[in-house]
Amino acid sequence: MYDCSSITTYYITVDPEPFASLNVNVSAELWIPAVLRLDRDEYQIKLAFRGAHTRKFPKKSFQIQFTYPELYxxxxxxHLNAEYADPSLIRNKLSFEFFAGIGVLSPQTHYVLLYINEAFAGIYLKLEAVDELFLQRRELPVGPIYYAVNSDANFSLLQSRTDEVKDALEAGYVRKYGTDDDDQRLRAFIYTINITPVAQFEEAIEKLLDVDSYLRWLAGAVCTQNLDGFIHNYALYQNSQTGCFAIIPWDYDATWGRNVNGRILHPNRLAIDGRNTLSARILDIPKFRQYYCEILENILQTQFTEHKLEPMITALHECLEPFIGLDPYKKALAEEFASEPAFILSFIGKRNAFLQEQLESFKKIN
Known part of the structure; x- marks a missing residue:
């Protein structure tokens, strides 16, 4: 259950002229100095816009880097996500809690009331950055981390939009932590996925991929119907002890029945097997496909149900409701916000039924 007392207030003070310069070219990676006040403590920070498609929205999302002190x-x-296109403001939060519940490594999230130069900027969702400190806090072996920033992070040799051969196998990724040698290991991983013959694939992929973690992530992405999440909007982490890669979900606002612009999606828009090269190859192996079916069946019966998720949806909605009328980008949409819990619960019921039906057919594939 979400604790409403964990909603904190952030006060950012920034010179208006540099702040205005962020809007001159929203795609530019421009960082400006600012001060963040939390209670009575002040932190020197650098501030920038974050996201890709979402930078075009009126309510911007932000990245914050702490400069002094260097850690908070x-x-x-x-990261402060504006959740502009999500009329519920809870889809990202709900997704990460759901993923954690099915055993997938996920960022922690908390709601923030953001003020910029004393003006209320709105309700934001604070996302934990996925970096080496993320791993250390969980006592995991530190290893390379990559952000999948565009659709070429599709585990293929080909570009997703043109089907032309990629200029580089690591296209679509930005290294968040690691070395040039780690880039070579990433290239080798993608090459192995694509060129290994079927007869050798099971043995080869188990040496490079945490298959259990991947199949749980796949099940979560399929349940939440994140159409973009298979080719970007994730972090890729390689455990330095096992050498195996794992996926960490990232940016899951376009889920639970809506797309990246907030438009309604039918609950059967995404098939049970997802949509990327790695998933296709893994599910072609009978042992992995059977295990995926077992994982998904359990999730559909115990985790991805209206009964299981309704208390969290209600709690999140009730925590945010007092602030909707204050958010300059949401106050005119209070009626839509009020109807979103019922909409999300309806999506869960219909999506569950669709996946249950597909699961029966998927089990019969030889």
Whole structure:
């Protein structure tokens, strides 16, 4: 259950002229100095817009890097998501809680009331950055981390939009932590996915991929119907002890029945097997496909149900409701916000039924 007392207030003070310059070219990676006040403590920070498609929305999302002190609660960097296109403001939060519940490594999230130069900027969702400190806080072996920033992070040799051969196998990724040698290991991973013959694939992929984690992530992405999440909007982490890669979900606002612009999606828009090269190859192996079916069946019976998720949806909605009328980008949409819990619960019921039906057919594939 979400604790409403964890909603904190952030006060950012920034010179108006540099702040205005962020809007001159919203795609530019421009960082400006600012001050963040939390209670009575002040932190020197750098501030920038974050996201890709979402930068075009009126309500911007932000990245914050701490410069002095360099860490805040063990974090060097945090992300503030505007959730502009999500009329419920809870889809990202609900997704990460859902993923954690099915055993997928996920960022922690908390709601923030953001003021910029004393003006209320709105309700934001603070996302934990996925970096080496993220791993250290969980006592995991530090290893390379990549952000999948565009659709070429599709585990293929080909570009997703043109089907032309990629200029580089690591296209679509930005290295968040690691070395040039790690880039070579990423290239080898993608090459192995694509060129290994079927007869050798099972043995080869188990040496490079945490298959259990991947199949749980796949099940979560399929349940929440994140159409973009298979080719970007994730972090890729390689465990330095096992050498195996794992996926960490990222940016899951276009889920639970809506797309990246907030438009309604029918609950059967995404098939049970997802949509990327790695998933196709893994599910072609009978042992992996059977295990995926077992994982998904359990999730559909115990985790992805209206009964299981209704208390969290209600709690999140009730925590945010008092602030909707204050958010300059949401106050005119209070009626839509009020109807979103019922909409999300309806999506869960219909999506569950669709996946149950597909699961029966998927089990019969030889």
């Amino acid at each position: 609660e063990g974090q060097r960097e945090i």
